[in-house]
Amino acid sequence: MSQSPSPPPASAATTIARLVRADLMKLSHHWVIAIGYGAMLIVAIPGAVLFHMGEQLINVTSESGYAFAFSLMVRCLDFSASILFMMVCLLFSIDIANGAIKYILTRPVTRMELLLSKYATAAIMTGLTLAILWLGCLGMGWYYYGLGPLTENDYVIFEASAMFRHIAIATGFLAFSLAASASMAIAVSSYSSTMGGAIIVGLVLYGFVSSLTVIPATIGFEIAWGGETYYFPWSSLAFTSQLFIPMYLLDDLPTGIPIESWWTWDVVRMMLVSGGYGLIFFAIAARAVRKRDFAL
Amino acid sequence: MSEPAAIEARQLSKRFRSLVAVERVDLDVAAGDIFGFIGPNGAGKTTTLRMLLGLITPTEGRVRIFGHDIEREFKRAIQPVGALIEGAAFYPFLSARNNLALFGNISGHRSHARVEQVLEWVGLAARGDDRVAGYSQGMRQRLGLALALLERPRLLILDEPTNGLDPQGSREIRELIRRIRDEEGTTILLSSHLLAEMEGVCDRLAIIANGRILRVGALDEVIGSDSERLVLATSAGDDERAAALLRERFSIHAARPGSNRLEFDRGDREPAEINRALVEAGIGVAALAPQLRTLEQAFIELTGTSSAVQ
Numbered sequence: 001m002s003q004s005p006s007p008p009p010a011s012a013a014t015t016i017a018r019l020v021r022a023d024l025m026k027l028s029h030h031w032v033i034a035i036g037y038g039a040m041l042i043v044a045i046p047g048a049v050l051f052h053m054g055e056q057l058i059n060v061t062s063e064s065g066y067a068f069a070f071s072l073m074v075r076c077l078d079f080s081a082s083i084l085f086m087m088v089c090l091l092f093s094i095d096i097a098n099g100a101i102k103y104i105l106t107r108p109v110t111r112m113e114l115l116l117s118k119y120a121t122a123a124i125m126t127g128l129t130l131a132i133l134w135l136g137c138l139g140m141g142w143y144y145y146g147l148g149p150l151t152e153n154d155y156v157i158f159e160a161s162a163m164f165r166h167i168a169i170a171t172g173f174l175a176f177s178l179a180a181s182a183s184m185a186i187a188v189s190s191y192s193s194t195m196g197g198a199i200i201v202g203l204v205l206y207g208f209v210s211s212l213t214v215i216p217a218t219i220g221f222e223i224a225w226g227g228e229t230y231y232f233p234w235s236s237l238a239f240t241s242q243l244f245i246p247m248y249l250l251d252d253l254p255t256g257i258p259i260e261s262w263w264t265w266d267v268v269r270m271m272l273v274s275g276g277y278g279l280i281f282f283a284i285a286a287r288a289v290r291k292r293d294f295a296l
Numbered sequence: 297m298s299e300p301a302a303i304e305a306r307q308l309s310k311r312f313r314s315l316v317a318v319e320r321v322d323l324d325v326a327a328g329d330i331f332g333f334i335g336p337n338g339a340g341k342t343t344t345l346r347m348l349l350g351l352i353t354p355t356e357g358r359v360r361i362f363g364h365d366i367e368r369e370f371k372r373a374i375q376p377v378g379a380l381i382e383g384a385a386f387y388p389f390l391s392a393r394n395n396l397a398l399f400g401n402i403s404g405h406r407s408h409a410r411v412e413q414v415l416e417w418v419g420l421a422a423r424g425d426d427r428v429a430g431y432s433q434g435m436r437q438r439l440g441l442a443l444a445l446l447e448r449p450r451l452l453i454l455d456e457p458t459n460g461l462d463p464q465g466s467r468e469i470r471e472l473i474r475r476i477r478d479e480e481g482t483t484i485l486l487s488s489h490l491l492a493e494m495e496g497v498c499d500r501l502a503i504i505a506n507g508r509i510l511r512v513g514a515l516d517e518v519i520g521s522d523s524e525r526l527v528l529a530t531s532a533g534d535d536e537r538a539a540a541l542l543r544e545r546f547s548i549h550a551a552r553p554g555s556n557r558l559e560f561d562r563g564d565r566e567p568a569e570i571n572r573a574l575v576e577a578g579i580g581v582a583a584l585a586p587q588l589r590t591l592e593q594a595f596i597e598l599t600g601t602s603s604a605v606q
Contacts, residue, residue, distance in 0.1 A: 006450065009371035010404055022398050026387050029394070099385025103443060106349050106379045107402050108371040293352050 009108040012116075019109065019117030024124065026094065027087075032195075036087045040080045040132050048072050048140035064150040065141030066163035067254035072137040073167075074247045081178060081243055084129045085206055086199050088185035091118045092289075093198035101294045115190075115289045119282070122182040129178065130171050138167070150254060157256050166250060169262055173246035173270070180239050180274035181206070183281035190288040209277075212238035230265050239277045242270040300363030302327045302451045302483035303348060308357035310343050310507075317343045319507045320357070325485055325500075327362075327450075330477055332494040332501030332515075333487040334591075336599060340507040341487045342382055345455050348485075349379055361451060375403075378449030380457055384440025388429035392420055392439050395428060396446055405447045414442040417472055433460035441469065445476065452476065452484045458493060466490075470497050495591045505599040519594045525587040526567060528558040531580025538579045545573055559587060 010018070027033045051072055095101040104114065141147065150158040185202055192198035213235050220233035236242065245266050249259055303325040310318040318340040325331040335341050346352045348359050350366045350373070359366040364373035386395045396411045415421045418438040428436065437460045444452055457473070458466040470493055476482045488494050494501060495515065502512035511518050528550070530538050535556045542548040542560060550560035562570065567584055574581050 006372075006376040009375050014404070015402075018402050018404060022402050025394070025398055025401070026390060029387075029389055031389075094387070098387055099383070100387055102351060102381060102385070103379075103399055104402060105351055106374060106377065106381070107399070108375045109402060110370060293346075 012110075012113055015109055015113045016117045016120060019104075019114060020120045020124070023091065023117065023121040027090075027121075027125075030090070030094070032090060033087055036083045037128065037132060039083055040076070040129065041136055043079050044072065044076045044133070044136035045140065047075055048137070048144075051075065052140075052144055063145065063152070064163065064254065065138070065143075065145040065147040066160065066167060067141075067150055068145055069137040069141035070167065070170075070247070070250050070254060072140060073133060074244065074251060076133060076137065077174070077243060077247065080129055080133050081181060081240065082203075082206070084125060084178060085181050085185050085202060088122050088125060088182045089189050089192075089198040089202040090195055091121060091186055092189035093192045093195045096192065096294060097194045105294060111289045112286070115186075115286055118186050118189075118285075119183070122186060123179065126175060126178045126182055130174060134167070134171055150256075152256070158253060158258070163253065166253060166259055170246040170250040173262070173267060174243060176271050176274040177239060177243035180277040180281070181243075183278040183285070184209070187281040187285040187288070190285045190292070206240065210238055210240045213241050230269070232269065236269055236273050239273045242273050245270040299327050300360070301325060302329070302362060303331075303485060304360040304363075305344075305348065306358055308344065308347055308359065309355050310340075310347060310352065311355045317507055318347070318354075321504070321507075321509050323348075323502060323509070323512075325451075325483060327483050328477070328481060329500055330473065330484045330486060330498050332498030333485060333504065334489060334491060334494050334501060334595065335504035336489060339504045339599075341489075341504060342455055343507075344504070345379075345381055345453055345485075345487055349377065349381065349453060350374060351381070376450035377453060378444035378447060378451070379453040379455075380437075380440040380444040381453065381455040383456075383459060384436040384443075386428045386436065386439060386443075389427060391425045391427055392431075392442075393424045395439070396443060399443055400446055403447055410446060410448070414445045417445065418442045419468065434462065434465055437461055438465070438469075441472070448480060449482060452482050453487075454484065455487045456489070457486065458488070458490065466493060473497055491591045491595055503595060503598055510598045511594075515591075519589050519591050524561055524563075526560060526562050526570070526584060527587045528560070528574075528584050529582040530556045530558070531582060532556055534579045537577070538574060541574060541577050541579065542570070546570065556582075 095104060105111070138147065147160055149156045149160045150163060184205060188202040188205060189198045192201065215235045215237070217233045217235045220231055223230045223232055249262070249264070249267070252259065301324050303323060305321060305323040308318060308321040308323070309316070321344055333341055333344070343352070347354045348366070350370055353367065361373040362376060366373045387398070390398065392415065393411060396414070397406070400406055400411065412421065415424045418441050420435065420438055420442065423435070428439065431439065437457065441454070441457055444454065454473070458469050461469060473484055473486065474497060477484055486494065486498060498515060500514050501518055503510045503518065528538060535552060535558060539550050539552065539558060542550050542558070546565055548560045548563065550558040552558055571581060571584050
């Protein structure tokens with residue numbers, strides 16, 4: 001019996017979408033992912049309770065659910081970012097450690113499509129992290145104060161819609177730093193042979209990059225651009241701490257200071273640093289994925 | 297237009313620094329064949345298969361699958377291929393059915409009926425919902441074969457497919473391999489160091505050792521026959537008289553491995569001449585034929601090793 005010729009292979013976009021679906025399917029069955037996302041919520045809720053208790057103790061209340069949510073997000077962000085980083089470290093290593101990568105690489109999938117699919121999956125995981133953070137913090141803010149306007153002595157300082165808009169923008173900017181950190185996790189993962197190894201090496205690297213904050217902020221240089229001069233402190237190279245820049249801007253709102261523009265030099269610098277790191281780690285991951293003999 | 301060869305490898309070499317793992321291998325597997333690829337452990341079988349599948353890049357040479365270059369047209373070349381290489385490996389936290397569905401989704405072949413069919417073929421239908429973590433090595437091997445068959449491949453590349461299976465399981469897999477070729481028209485490249493199982497399944501085979509192909513061809517061509525050595529089967533009780541005649545008339549000293557059976561080197565004597573002498577002496581000749589060799593004999597002769605051969 002002879003067989004008919006095979007149909008033409010799927011396009012790159014379709015292949016990447018299928019790989020992402022496969023990644024999401026296997027990750028949704030893995031206990032580490034369930035525990036990771038669960039931990040984000042579990043930390044946010046007692047964190048909110050403790051934060052609220054602290055407010056009651058010193059008789060300074062947020063007055064607005066949004067203001068409460070902003071402060072809570074700043075406190076939960078570091079933990080959630082670390083958990084997300086560890087989970088993204090599993091993206092390649094879960095395939096490599098179980099040997100299943102050889103089946104993926106013997107399907108009509110190019111190595112670059114495979115790498116891009118990991119970035120797409122990481123983007124979805126980042127989005128889910130931000131959604132959990134957002135909903136968790138806003139939910140707790142609503143629970144304690146409701147999601148009304150920010151007022152002082154019945155005088156409306158900021159409307160609820162303005163508060164909502166700014167928290168949405170800040171959350172969007174957070175994605176830049178988280179994406180850079182995910183890129184680092186994918187690079188580590190692509191060189192690892194075990195899941196535990198990927199997480200340990202990843203955390204060491206994450207700690208090293210974070211430790212660059214100890215470089216005094218006063219050391220830096222100035223960049224002349226578009227007729228303006230901008231200051232670039234070397235401590236900005238700790239891109240993990242760039243995560244907090246949108247939150248610092250956001251944190252001004254509850255004190256009554258309006259946010260005139262999100263396009264400040266701090267935010268641009270955060271995007272440049274995060275983008276630079278993201279691209280460097282993408283190149284490192286691409287080298288491993290293109291050259292590595294994963295079947296060994 | 298004739299169908300292109302299922303596999304066409306030319307001058308395939310792979311070096312890992314100073315180690316030459318595979319050297320100038322030429323391989324042609326015609327569509328519809330069951331092609332055996334045999335060699336002792338470390339001969340270069342798996343490295344060759346990994347190059348055929350595009351898992352590693354050859355240092356030199358090229359591979360075409362059904363006419364498509366594996367490097368330049370990877371997706372087209374690999375599309376019709378199913379493979380089980382270097383042992384089966386799956387996500388242990390997923391069930392067999394979920395593993396098959398996951399890999400099927402990657403290629404867009406989502407057929408519940410096909411998943412059930414291949415699980416049935418490899419004898420795992422009843423355990424398909426169990427997590428792979430609880431599977432024995434033999435069950436994982438069966439699942440690996442099911443995955444290789446999932447997308448109705450035109451070319452199946454199987455590396456040591458009966459590893460970890462008991463004798464009954466090995467026989468079932470050999471029967472399945474023949475059935476797949478006959479029913480689905482699949483070309484099969486089978487790599488193994490188990491000579492007996494290759495002898496019973498393959499149409500053509502290649503013997504590889506130290507990274508080089510030593511012999512390739514149809515099974516009987518590769519095995520060959522030892523035309524110098526004859527086997528004589530006599531009527532009951534005639535074997536002693538036959539041995540005496542051979543010794544006295546032709547100076548041939550025959551071995552007697554069993555009753556009424558002699559084996560001897562004929563030297564420059566023609567078999568017809570020996571047969572005539574035996575018949576004229578009234579010895580009952582049941583059969584006189586060149587001694588057939590086994591694949592193992594041919595293999596040992598070519599590779600000079602039997603240590604890795606079972």
